[in-house]
Each structure stands twice: as structure tokens, then as C-alpha cells.
Amino acid sequence: AGAVVAGNRLQSRPPHPPAEPVTLAELMAFAGRHPLLSLALAGITLALIYNEIAGRLSGYRRLGPAQLTALINRDNALVVDLRPIADFDKGHVAGSKNVQMSQFDPENKQLAPAKALPVVLVCKAGESADGAAKRLRKAGFTNVNVLEGGIQAWQSADLPLVKGRG
Numbered sequence: 001a002g003a004v005v006a007g008n009r010l011q012s013r014p015p016h017p018p019a020e021p022v023t024l025a026e027l028m029a030f031a032g033r034h035p036l037l038s039l040a041l042a043g044i045t046l047a048l049i050y051n052e053i054a055g056r057l058s059g060y061r062r063l064g065p066a067q068l069t070a071l072i073n074r075d076n077a078l079v080v081d082l083r084p085i086a087d088f089d090k091g092h093v094a095g096s097k098n099v100q101m102s103q104f105d106p107e108n109k110q111l112a113p114a115k116a117l118p119v120v121l122v123c124k125a126g127e128s129a130d131g132a133a134k135r136l137r138k139a140g141f142t143n144v145n146v147l148e149g150g151i152q153a154w155q156s157a158d159l160p161l162v163k164g165r166g
Helices: 022-033 035-057 063-073 085-090 128-140 150-156
Strands: 002-006 009-013 061-063 076-081 119-124 144-147
Touching: 022 035, 035 150, 061 063, 063 119, 063 144, 063 150, 119 128, 119 150, 144 150
Parallel strands: 061 144, 076 119, 119 144
Antiparallel strands: 002 009
């Protein structure tokens, strides 16, 4: 319900009647009249389904900044920052280790002892860490995670960064 001002008087609006369910025949008629919209909807739906299935079968999890914080505090996660050293020095997640993407090796002396620990990979925007996550899974790491949105998501969540190599 709502109210409408008519002149100086306040009149109440009648409530909207409940929506009727759409029948399959009406959906088919709409699809026939609007084939491009229907194809776009089908394409977007298939892309979303593919994305969800691929994410679940990837062997690693995508974490948000809050989940990363909980994992660090609860499980002593190893955070590996894959950004260039200059970007790392400008600001990184406290306690993270910098490993250059070009030198990333799952058998690296910093990584090899952590096969049983949760490992979280951080990059600039959450895209380039995927390849490193796949390599860690292939090398036998069991708890591999990627910070979704990368360091940009961390900053957007107003979480602190540590400057320098600390």
C-alpha cells in the first residue's frame, strides 16, 4: 500500500493484487517474440553454471578478505604474495611471504615445509594466483586457497597493510 497526495488531501492507494504465476506457454511465447533476449539469458545462465562447476572442481578455494583473516588467526595460514617486490614493499598482508611469480616453485624452501598448512596465494586482483594454486595442488599441497580479488579486495575491505619487507 502507499499514499498519494491529491490536492491537499492524502488518499491511500489500493494494494497491488498478487502476481499470477507465469505459464510455460507464456514463457515460450515470450521467447518466440524476443529471441535475442532469450539467447542472452540462456548464455548467461550457462556461463554461471560453468563458472560454479569449474570453481568447485579446481581443487582450491577462493576466500574473501574476512575469511583470510579468520584462516590466519585460527589455522596459522601461510600467506604467499605473488606480486613484484616493489608492489609487496608498498603494502602487503601482515606475515605474508613474497615469492615472485616468475620464480614460483611449489618445492621452494619457503613453501615445501607448509604442505600440511593452509596456503593462501595473493596477487594484485585475484587472477594470476589461479595458475600458482593449480601448481601447488599438483605438487601435493592439500589446503590451497586464493584471495578472491587479490590485494585490491583486501584494500577495499579497509584491512591494514604492512609496508616494507617485514
